[in-house]
Amino acid sequence: xxxxxxxxxxxxxxxxxxxxxxxxxxxxxxxxxxxxxxxxxxxxxxxxxxxxxxxxxxxxxxxxxxxxxxxxxxxxxxxxxxxxxxxxxxxxxxxxxxxxxxxxxxxxxxxxxxxxxxxxxxxxxxxxxxxxxxxxxxxxxxxxxxxxxxxxxxxxxxxxxxxxxxxxxxxxxxxxxxxxxxxxxxxxxxxxxxxxxxxxxxxxxxxxxxxxxxxxxxxxxxxxxxxxxxxxxxxxxxxxxxxxxxxxxxxxxxxxxxxxxxxxxxxxxxxxxxxxxxxxxxxxxxxxxxxxxxxxxxx
Amino acid sequence: xxxxxxxxxxxxxxxxxxxxxxxxxxxxxxxxxxxxxxxxxxxxxxxxxxxxxxxxxxxxxxxxxxxxxxxxxxxxxxxxxxxxxxxxxxxxxxxxxxxxxxxxxxxxxxxxxxxxxxxxxxxxxxxxxxxxxxxxxxxxxxxxxxxxxxxxxxxxxxxxxxxxxxxxxxxxxxxxxxxxxxxxxxxxxxxxxxxxxxxxxxxxxxxxxxxxxxxxxxxxxxxxxxxxxxxxxxxxxxxxxxxxxxxxxxxxxxxxxxxxxxxxxxxxxxxxxxxxxxxxxxxxxxxxxxxxxxxxxxxxxxxxxxxxxxxxxxxxxxxxxxxxxxxxxxxxxxxxxxxxxxxxxxxxxxxxxxxxxxxxxxxxxxxxxxxxxxxxxxxxxxxxxxxxxxxxxxxxxxxxxxxxxxxxxxxxxxxxxxxxxxxxxxxxxxxxxxxxxxxxxxxxxxxxxxxxxxxxxxxxxxxxxxxxxxxxxxxxxxxxxxxxxxxxxxxxxxxxxxxxxxxxxxxxxxxxxxxxxxxxxxxxxxxxxx
Numbered sequence: 001x002x003x004x005x006x007x008x009x010x011x012x013x014x015x016x017x018x019x020x021x022x023x024x025x026x027x028x029x030x031x032x033x034x035x036x037x038x039x040x041x042x043x044x045x046x047x048x049x050x051x052x053x054x055x056x057x058x059x060x061x062x063x064x065x066x067x068x069x070x071x072x073x074x075x076x077x078x079x080x081x082x083x084x085x086x087x088x089x090x091x092x093x094x095x096x097x098x099x100x101x102x103x104x105x106x107x108x109x110x111x112x113x114x115x116x117x118x119x120x121x122x123x124x125x126x127x128x129x130x131x132x133x134x135x136x137x138x139x140x141x142x143x144x145x146x147x148x149x150x151x152x153x154x155x156x157x158x159x160x161x162x163x164x165x166x167x168x169x170x171x172x173x174x175x176x177x178x179x180x181x182x183x184x185x186x187x188x189x190x191x192x193x194x195x196x197x198x199x200x201x202x203x204x205x206x207x208x209x210x211x212x213x214x215x216x217x218x219x220x221x222x223x224x225x226x227x228x229x230x231x232x233x234x235x236x237x238x239x240x241x242x243x244x245x246x247x248x249x250x251x252x253x254x255x256x257x258x259x260x261x262x263x264x265x266x267x268x269x270x271x272x273x274x275x276x277x278x279x280x281x282x283x284x285x286x287x288x289x290x291x292x293x294x295x296x297x298x299x
Numbered sequence: 300x301x302x303x304x305x306x307x308x309x310x311x312x313x314x315x316x317x318x319x320x321x322x323x324x325x326x327x328x329x330x331x332x333x334x335x336x337x338x339x340x341x342x343x344x345x346x347x348x349x350x351x352x353x354x355x356x357x358x359x360x361x362x363x364x365x366x367x368x369x370x371x372x373x374x375x376x377x378x379x380x381x382x383x384x385x386x387x388x389x390x391x392x393x394x395x396x397x398x399x400x401x402x403x404x405x406x407x408x409x410x411x412x413x414x415x416x417x418x419x420x421x422x423x424x425x426x427x428x429x430x431x432x433x434x435x436x437x438x439x440x441x442x443x444x445x446x447x448x449x450x451x452x453x454x455x456x457x458x459x460x461x462x463x464x465x466x467x468x469x470x471x472x473x474x475x476x477x478x479x480x481x482x483x484x485x486x487x488x489x490x491x492x493x494x495x496x497x498x499x500x501x502x503x504x505x506x507x508x509x510x511x512x513x514x515x516x517x518x519x520x521x522x523x524x525x526x527x528x529x530x531x532x533x534x535x536x537x538x539x540x541x542x543x544x545x546x547x548x549x550x551x552x553x554x555x556x557x558x559x560x561x562x563x564x565x566x567x568x569x570x571x572x573x574x575x576x577x578x579x580x581x582x583x584x585x586x587x588x589x590x591x592x593x594x595x596x597x598x599x600x601x602x603x604x605x606x607x608x609x610x611x612x613x614x615x616x617x618x619x620x621x622x623x624x625x626x627x628x629x630x631x632x633x634x635x636x637x638x639x640x641x642x643x644x645x646x647x648x649x650x651x652x653x654x655x656x657x658x659x660x661x662x663x664x665x666x667x668x669x670x671x672x673x674x675x676x677x678x679x680x681x682x683x684x685x686x687x688x689x690x691x692x693x694x695x696x697x698x699x700x701x702x703x704x705x706x707x708x709x710x711x712x713x714x715x716x717x718x719x720x721x722x723x724x725x726x727x728x729x730x731x732x733x734x735x736x737x738x739x740x741x742x743x744x745x746x747x748x749x750x751x752x753x754x755x756x757x758x759x760x761x762x763x764x765x766x767x768x769x770x771x772x773x774x775x776x777x778x779x780x781x782x783x784x785x786x787x788x789x790x791x792x793x794x795x796x797x798x799x800x801x802x803x804x805x806x807x808x809x810x811x812x813x814x815x816x817x818x819x820x821x822x823x824x825x826x827x828x829x
Contacts, residue, residue, distance in 0.1 A: 054825040081678040087671040095573035130569035
């Protein structure tokens with residue numbers, strides 16, 4: 001079976017801006033893939049290229065083995081798309097929008113759609129022009145999820161949603177995963193990706209700078225050790241791979257890349273009151289990539 | 300507070316409108332220049348001018364389009380008649396477009412909210428919009444004056460004529476401001492305002508061509524005639540323009556001050572039971588979203604056709620000298636002296652109207668792309684080729700319907716007055732509008748495929764230029780091949796003249812070829828937001 005998404009050297013240049021630089025991406029069928037990057041990193045460009053809405057400057061992308069630039073109709077039959085901004089027809093109601101999108105693709109799961117409408121608390125007889133951005137986003141989401149398409153391409157789907165709806169969204173994605181659908185989730189909300197995704201790619205200025213499962217990504221990054229002392233924090237000798245950051249009068253925080261042993265040995269003869277260690281959050285991994293390369297994002 | 304915001308806001312609005320302002324300024328300068336020059340060229344002697352004045356100035360066919368003539372013995376009087384009447388219509392359109400752009404489009408796009416969230420209150424934002432429109436009006440006045448002066452007309456009366464022409468801008472800016480308060484979207488505002496301009500024009504036509512001359516005092520376009528530039532100025536009439544502008548603009552300001560930003564007074568209900576017709580394909584959807592606009596076009600063309608038919612009864616050859624008829628032949632209005640000839644001549648305006656209509660359809664398609672709804676549509680299993688082909692076919696089919704309405708209702712109007720025009724010929728007269736319209740449809744589609752952001756300007760611009768060249772090119776004594784460079788020159792004006800199958804076939808073929816090229820090229824480019 002073909003991969004849900006596969007790109008080779010996929011690149012896009014707009015005038016002088018290189019928006020996407022030789023992207024090599026593979027998303028297997030059934031996977032939930034988190035596509036992370038700050039604003040302007042090239043996430044939306046990637047999706048537009050995959051959909052064949054924009055033309056690659058070089059390279060190519062395929063959805064289930066079909067190049068959407070060459071053959072959009074066939075490629076789009078197996079996917080559903082949620083755009084970053086809900087661009088719909090202002091004079092149609094939600095119900096009419098659902099009907100339009102369903103007829104265009106030749107069918108949808110209407111009973112699941114009714115369930116989703118209830119879950120997202122949508123009034124389907126309201127015209128799109130009267131809806132808030134969050135509600136328009138819900139219309140898009142319901143229409144896309146109800147298709148039960150093999151691949152869901154979601155471009156920052158939760159922007160504008162309140163926390164309750166965000167929870168409903170996560171429930172839907174887990175259901176989709178349970179049914180074996182593939183989900184490509186572009187986002188800059190790290191907690192969402194952390195909670196939902198099997199694999200994560202980090203995009204920076206048009207290049208994929210890191211990719212892997214969360215545990216793979218964690219191994220590459222430092223873990224954090226926080227120590228409090230009885231009395232003032234001591235002066236410790238320099239240790240390879242350990243960075244010290246002050247965390248108050250009686251406490252120290254360490255970023256440890258590699259084994260923790262040398263740090264524990266050094267702490268052995270100090271008056272340690274508490275010690276906690278934790279793996280880096282996705283946020284820290286993410287910031288690490290931005291910190292290290294150009295210092296644009298500091299913590 | 301916030302008065303300091305007037306300057307940057309007005310500057311922004313003026314800069315936003317620059318392309319339209321420049322295009323209109325060129326038009327005003329060109330028409331102002333061409334008329335006196337053409338007049339001296341075509342009627343060099345007093346005898347010729349007398350003959351012309353006796354027949355032409357009272358010819359209803361001509362009065363219909365240019366308005367009432369007061370003095371045709373001088374270049375100034377001729378110019379006031381020929382360009383004043385035409386340019387006043389353009390000035391009205393300019394005022395409408397400028398006001399809707401500043402007061403509704405900004406709100407439609409959500410930018411007004413941003414401005415009003417700043418230090419600028421509604422009053423300040425409104426004043427800034429008016430300042431920008433006033434600046435644009437001044438540019439038009441200057442452009443027309445320049446054209447008149449270069450053509451050798453005296454300064455004082457020229458300045459007054461230019462003032463008379465642009466004096467309707469604030470009135471129709473007032474109309475634009477008011478419909479912007481009423482309509483919930485730019486599209487609806489433009490359609491409402493367009494209907495007002497059309498009514499003002501029809502009232503002037505009726506006033507100038509019937510015994511109901513007093514109607515001239517009802518329409519701002521009639522007031523322009525009553526200002527009588529070059530022919531016994533009546534500057535007091537300007538008070539009417541002033542009064543109407545103040546009334547309309549302050550009414551609009553009042554509404555703007557208390558209504559919710561982002562809505563219009565006429566906002567349709569926001570709840571509706573689902574109507575599931577016309578949702579089955581992109582083309583069906585386009586018909587659904589465009590049908591109101593199609594109805595407005597068909598209705599306006601129909602009303603105008605009816606008037607032409609009714610008026611055609613009063614056309615006769617009496618009083619037109621043979622020499623003058625030869626001159627008229629030169630400008631392509633040879634057989635204007637019979638009802639049939641007159642109707643044929645009038646159909647050149649339907650050719651124009653339907654050409655503009657097809658451009659609005661391509662502009663609507665572009666608007667769908669700019670608003671990024673097209674992205675939502677094309678992410679479904681829908682081919683680009685099929686989408687654009689459907690949009691163009693819809694435009695073509697609607698053009699056929701409007702053309703038939705023109706032929707049918709002209710026939711009906713004439714029949715109502717007892718003038719028997721051959722029914723079949725009148726349907727042909729309607730369909731005869733299509734080759735030029737299809738040509739421009741192809742041109743507009745090609746512009747859309749290649750340079751989407753500039754496409755509306757290119758489409759409307761080429762139609763306007765082609766038409767003006769048809770009106771004025773021959774008067775300038777340009778060589779025949781150059782005069783014939785406009786598609787409008789190749790229409791056999793049925794029923795006055797024979798249908799010309801050759802040019803019709805060639806123009807249709809060019810239009811179709813351009814459309815096919817457009818579909819192919821559109822498939823190869825990126826979708827482009829606003």
